[in-house]
Amino acid sequence: MEIELFGVLREAAGDRVLTLDLEPPLAIGEVLEALTTAYPALTSHLPRVACAVGDEMRSRTDQIHAGETLVLLPPVSGG
Numbered sequence: 254m255e256i257e258l259f260g261v262l263r264e265a266a267g268d269r270v271l272t273l274d275l276e277p278p279l280a281i282g283e284v285l286e287a288l289t290t291a292y293p294a295l296t297s298h299l300p301r302v303a304c305a306v307g308d309e310m311r312s313r314t315d316q317i318h319a320g321e322t323l324v325l326l327p328p329v330s331g332g
Contacts, residue, residue: 254279254317256288260327262302265294277321282313284323301328 256271263269273287281304289296303326304311317323 254284255322256284257322257324259325262295262298262325262327265298266292267294277319278316280313281311281315281317281323284317285313298327299325302326303328 254273254275254277256273258266258269258271271288271292273284273291275284275287285299285302285304289299304313304315305324305326306315306317306321307324311317
């Protein structure tokens with residue numbers, strides 16, 4: 254399964270696209286849990302990330318299926 258990262262998430266993981274050996278379908282929350290084990294540097298960021306598949310925002314309870322790429326977006330701040 255591929256996970257695409259942006260911003261501070263990319264910096265923490267050291268790469269833009271990560272690959273995890275997981276068998277979909279899985280809840281997005283389960284994928285995030287697996288990321289904390291495989292990439293501990295992401296742990297503090299994951300509670301605040303937005304999740305998407307393609308151009309569609311998804312919740313952590315939504316399923317991700319084979320062939321889909323999970324996109325993780327860091328929180329945006331500013332004024």
